[in-house]
Amino acid sequence: MFTEPTIVRAWEHLDDSVRTGEIAFDAVFGTDFFSHLAQHPELSTEFNAAMSQAVAATAAALPSTYDFGRFTTVTDVGGGDGTLLAGVLAAHPGLTGVLFDTAEGLSEAPTTLERHGVAGRCSLAAGDFFRSVPAGSDLYLMKSVLHDWTDDQVVTILRNCRAVLPPGGRVLIVEPVLPEVGDPRAEADVTDGGITYLSDLNMLVNVGGRERTRADFTEVCHRAGLTLTSVTPIAEAAPFSLIEAVAG
Numbered sequence: 001m002f003t004e005p006t007i008v009r010a011w012e013h014l015d016d017s018v019r020t021g022e023i024a025f026d027a028v029f030g031t032d033f034f035s036h037l038a039q040h041p042e043l044s045t046e047f048n049a050a051m052s053q054a055v056a057a058t059a060a061a062l063p064s065t066y067d068f069g070r071f072t073t074v075t076d077v078g079g080g081d082g083t084l085l086a087g088v089l090a091a092h093p094g095l096t097g098v099l100f101d102t103a104e105g106l107s108e109a110p111t112t113l114e115r116h117g118v119a120g121r122c123s124l125a126a127g128d129f130f131r132s133v134p135a136g137s138d139l140y141l142m143k144s145v146l147h148d149w150t151d152d153q154v155v156t157i158l159r160n161c162r163a164v165l166p167p168g169g170r171v172l173i174v175e176p177v178l179p180e181v182g183d184p185r186a187e188a189d190v191t192d193g194g195i196t197y198l199s200d201l202n203m204l205v206n207v208g209g210r211e212r213t214r215a216d217f218t219e220v221c222h223r224a225g226l227t228l229t230s231v232t233p234i235a236e237a238a239p240f241s242l243i244e245a246v247a248g
Contacts, residue, residue: 001050002202006036006043010205023208033207038104048108052083055143058174059087061236066172068092068139075100075137077129077161078145081108084174085141086116097122098134129157135164143174143240147199148209151220158224158245165247171221173243177231178213196239221245 001007006029010017013024025033037044068074068088075098076085082099089097097118099109103126113119125134130153133140140161146154161171176196196211203209212220214231221228226245233241 001047002198004043004046007202007206011202014201014205017205021204024205025207034102038102044104044107048081048105051144052081052108052112055080055083058143058234058237058240059084061234062174062242063088063091065232065234065236066242068095071095071137071139071170073098073137074139074141075125075134077133077140077142077157078105079109079141079143080105082112082116082122084143085122086113086118088141089118089121090116095121098125098137099123100125100127100129100134102126102128129160131160133157133160133164137164138166138169139172140165140169141172141174146173146209146220147175147203147211148207150208150210151216151223154220155223158221158226162225162247167247169247171226171245173217173245174234174240175217175243176211176239177217177233177241177243178211180213180215217243 009028010025013028016022017024023032029036037047062084069092073096074085074088076082077100079085079099079101085097085099089095099106099122106124106126109124110119113122146157149157158171165171176199178196182197200211203211218228225247227248228243228245230244231241
């Protein structure tokens with residue numbers, strides 16, 4: 001997807017985005033990236049497939065990296081085709097799940113959940129996480145969702161999770177965490193931390209989002225009524241980390 005022609009078109013205007021902070025994709029196509037996907041089913045299918053492949057390593061590592069056994073139901077917010085949630089549910093038979101995304105995002109989900117043998121323990125919910133998220137879970141999981149959006153939009157998503165979070169519930173964010181000061185060695189190696197800097201620019205030109213530091217995550221959580229409690233790198237799925245937050 002990094003080299004898909006639609007994506008590359010926005011990169012042609014990287015200089016404009018760096019100078020202005022504006023989203024190049026919107027200027028080129030006259031609409032935002034996700035609306036464009038909704039209008040182009042073939043591209044949407046390719047994007048969903050890319051996201052499924054990108055989450056595979058995390059789906060394999062996450063179930064043993066975090067204590068899911070203390071929860072009863074997990075909602076994967078913006079969970080796409082369900083690859084990540086399926087990995088968690090398959091490893092924890094006592095857990096049920098809710099997969100929440102747009103209708104386009106969920107289009108491949110039934111096949112994925114059936115393939116992993118967890119369809120009977122997972123319901124699908126279509127909606128807009130800027131308006132609300134489904135209530136009823138004690139864990140709300142998000143992977144590679146928040147980096148798509150501005151700080152104000154991220155706070156809205158997190159506030160909606162906070163609004164339905166029960167006592168003892170958790171919000172679990174899976175994203176890269178940038179160092180407070182960039183490491184030139186990492187920036188030069190796209191097989192290491194450098195991919196995160198590349199992603200940071202990709203978010204800027206295509207969707208207006210950004211990768212964040214721990215301080216950035218602490219701030220958006222605080223604004224949403226959440227307290228960041230831990231950041232744990234996932235060694236088997238670098239450069240991703242688990243960012244846990246609680247109410248308060």
